[in-house]
Amino acid sequence: MKRTSQGYWAITWRQFRKRQLPMRGLVLVVLLGLVALLAPLLANNRPLIMRYQGTYYFPVFREHPRFRNVDFDELAATFEKGDFAVFPPVPYTPTQYDLTEHLQEPSKKHLLGTDDRGRDVLSRMIYGTRISLSVGFVAVGIYIAIGTVLGAIAGYYAGKVDMIISRFIEIMICFPTFFLIIAVIAFLPPSIYNIMIVIGITGWTRVARLVRGEFFRLKGQDFVTSARGLGATHFGIIFRHVLRNALGPVFVSATFGVAGAILTESALSFLGFGVPPPTPSWGDILSQSRQYIEFAWWLTVFPGAAIFLTITAYNLVGEGLRDAIDPRLRQ
Amino acid sequence: MRVYIARRLLLAVPTLLGITAITFVIIQLAPGSPAAMAVRLGGEGVRSDAIAQEIVEQTKKLYGLDKPIPVQYVLWLKRLVTFDFGTSYKDQRNVLEKIAERLPVSLQLSLTSIFLVYLIAIPIGVYSSTHQHSLSDNVITVSLFILYSLPNFWVATLFIMFLGGGDFLNVFPIYGLVSDNYAQLTFWAKVGDRLWHLVLPITCLTYGGLASISRFGRVGMLEAIRQDYVRTARAKGLSEKVVIFKHAFRNSIIPIVTLLATLLPAMLGGSVIIESIFSIPGMGQLAFESILSRDYPVIMGITTISALLTLIGILLADVCYALVDPRISLE
Secondary structure: OOOOOOOOOHHHHHHHHHOHHHHHHHHHHHHHHHHHHOOOHHHHOOOOEEEEEEEEEOOOOOOHHHHOOOOHHHHHHOOOOOOEOOOOOOOOOOOOOHHOOOOOOOOOOOOEEEOOOOOOOHHHHHHHHHHHHHHHHHHHHHHHHHHHHHHHHHHHHHHHHHHHHHHHHHEEEEOOOOHHHHEEEHHHHHHHHHHHHHHHHHHOHHHHHHHHHHHHHHOOOOOHHHHOOOOOOOHHHHHHHHHHHHHHHHHHHHHHHHHHHHHHHHHHHHOOOOOOOOOOOOOHHHHHHHOOOOOOHHHHHHHHHHHHHHHHHHHHHHHHHHHHHHHHHHO | OOOHHHHHHHHHHHHHHHHHHHHHHHHHOOOOHHHHHHHHOOOOOOOOHHHHHHHHHHHHHHHOOOHHHHHHHHHHHHHHHOOOOOOOOOOEEHHHHHHHHHHHHHHHHHHHHHHHHHHHHHHHHHHHHHHHOOOHHHHHHHHHHHHOOOOOOHHHHHHHHEEEEOOOOOOOOOOOOOOOOOHHHHHHHHHHHHHHHHHHHHHHHHHHHHHHHHHHHHHHHHHOOOOHHHHHHHHHHOOHHHHHHHHHHHHHHHHHHHHHHHHHHHHHHHHHHHHHOOOOOHHHHHHHHHOOOOOOOHHHHHHHHHHHHHHHHHHHHHHHHHHHHOOOOOO
C-alpha cells in the first residue's frame, strides 16, 4: 500500500481533534453558523409548509401573492379538514411587535420573553447571530488582508520600507483603539458596514507584526533561495512561497480576531452606536435592558450569554488551533 | 541607559504627531460638525435656513473651523507646544483643566485594578504551573478562560441588575464614586464609602486582565521549569521552594513585566464603557460625552494624553525589562 505523507493542514487537523474542549468549541462555532444561515427557517411568522384548500404552499421560501397581507395565525383558524400548517420553531419575525405583550417574562409563548415593544427576544437573538458573525468575519477579513500585505512587505524587503511600516504599526498600537472606534462610529451614519470597516482598519497591527516576524524567519531559508534561483518574481516568492508557510499563525490570530470583533460590535451596540434599529443585534437587546434594569432580567441574561458563548467558542477554537500548529506540542 | 531613554523620547515625537494627525483628520472629516450642533442646541422652534446658515458660519469662524484642515492642525500643534489644548466648545472651560480633573479618577480605577491583576495573577500562574495537569490546574485554566471571554459590559449590567437594587439584591451602590451624604461622613467612613463604590467597577476592570496575565505567567513558569538551570538547581539539592521561587520564578516574570504596557491603553478603552455604566466621572466618561457633543478640543486632548500615557507605559516596560534582566542591554 502506498502511503503518502500527510500535509500541513491534515496534521493540524489530526492534532486539533485530539483535544476535547477545542472540539466542543468547534461544534458550537458550526452550530452558530447554522443558526445564522438558517435564521429565516428558525424564526418566522410564516409557515414552513402549509396545505390550504387542497394545495401545498411553502410561504417561507416563496412569497405567494395570494397570502401577501395574510396573518397566517388567523388563516390557520379557518382551516378546513385536511389543511395544516407547520410553523418554524419560533413563530415570530424579529421585527414583529405586539404592544399588548411587551416586557413579558419568558413563558411557553415567548421562550426568552419579549422586549419593550413586545418583540420576541429569541427571534431577535436568532437574527442577531447574523449580525455578530458577519461583522466578525468581514472585519477580520479586512484586517487580515491589510495586515498580511503590510507585514509581508515589511518583512520581505526589510530596510527602509520596514522602518516606515513598523513606525506606522507603532502609531496604531498607541492609539486608544476602542476610543477611536467610538469616535469614528459616532460621527458616521449608523450602518453595519461602517462598523465592519472601522474594526477592520484599526485591528490589523497584530497580524502585520506576526507576518513580518514570520517573513524575517523564513526569507533566508533554502526554499526561498531556490525559488529565486528558478526565476520567481518577488510577488511570486512573497505570496506563493513564503506566505503559505506563514499562514498557520495568521489563522490562529484570525480565529481570536473573530471573537474580538464580535465583542467590539456588541460593545458598540451596547453604547448605542451599533446597527440602526430595528435590525436586531445582541448588544442592542442588552442596551435596551438598561432601561428596565430593575426587573427585566431576561433582556440582560440571554443576549449577554449569547455573546459570551460565541466569544468562548471562537477563543476555544483559536486556542486549539494554536496548540495544533505548535510543533513543540506534537506527540 | 540615559541615552536610550532620550532616544526613545525623541522617537515618541513622530509617533505622537502621527496619532494626533490621524485623529484630527478623522474627526474633522466626519459629518456632524460642532457648528451644526450649535444650531440644534440653540433651537428656539423653527428657524429659517438663512438664519441657521448664518449661525453655522459664525460658529465656524469662532472656532476657526472655516480654515482648511491642515491649517487648523498646524494651529492646534502650535498651541500644543505650550500645553494649551484650547477650551471646550461645550462649557468654555480649559481642556487641560477638565482632563486634570478627570484623570485622577481614572488612574485610581486603572492603577488599582492593574495592581490587583498582578497581585492575584502571579500566584495563580505559579501555582498552576507547579501543579501542571492536576485537577486544580485544569479548573483554574478553564475558569480563567471563561473570565477572559466574559464581556465586561455584560458583567457590569448583571452586577447592577442582581446586586444593585431593583427586584433583586441591594448590596452595592451602582452610581458614582461617593454617596450623597459623603461630606458629613467621618474620615474612615469616607474611605469605606469610596471603597464600597469602587468594588463593582474595579471587579469589572480587573477580571479580564487577570485571565491573560496569569495565563502568560503559567506559560512563562512552565518554560522556566524545563530549563537546564532549574535541573541543575534541583540536582545540587536545593529545596523545591528555592528552586521555584528563586530560580524559576524570577526568570519567568520578565515577559509579564512588558505586558504592563499593553494593559494601560486597554484599561483606558475599557473604562469608557465601565465609567459610563457606573456613572463614574473619569476620563472614559469625559471621552464619551465629548464624542457625543462633538467637542473637538476635548477629544483631541484626551487622545493626545492617553497616547502619551501609552508611550510612557511602553517605555517604562522596556526599561523595567532591562532592569530585571541583566542579559538585556539597552545601549
